[in-house]
Amino acid sequence: MTDAQIARETGLPVAHLSSLLLMLRREGYVEQVADGAYVVGDSLVLLGSGLTRREALEAKLQETLTELRDSVGAAVYISRYIDGEVKITQFADGPRTPKVNEWVDFRSAAHASAVGKCLLTQLDQNGRRDHLSATRSPG
16 A cells, blocks of 8 residues: 555545654554555564463574574574573574584583673673682682
8 A cells, every 4th residue: 555545545644644654664564665654564464363461572582592493403592691690581493503502501601601701791890800709619
């Protein structure tokens, strides 16, 4: 549907409609295709699916992780550093891109894994020192 058709059907002036359509595009409710027409966007589809906003965002994140996994040809992870531990919050793996075989749990070896090192670099110096002193094994 073109912006002229939308204006005609809704009774909105084209001048007001353009800023509204820009916002709807930015939020993913509509998409503008090559010929300038507007079509239903992913956010509107998710809205009609009955999923909560959180479920919809998690589904979109998982879809994005899957695309990234396929693009790089390796399992991908999202992790957070919470209460002194590395927590994997979401990941995408597959038969040709298996998960990392953790011979030591990420939580207890943050300093020894790529995931943990990325997160530890985001801590300030005192935070890293606290983490390392708390995870040192006794003697």
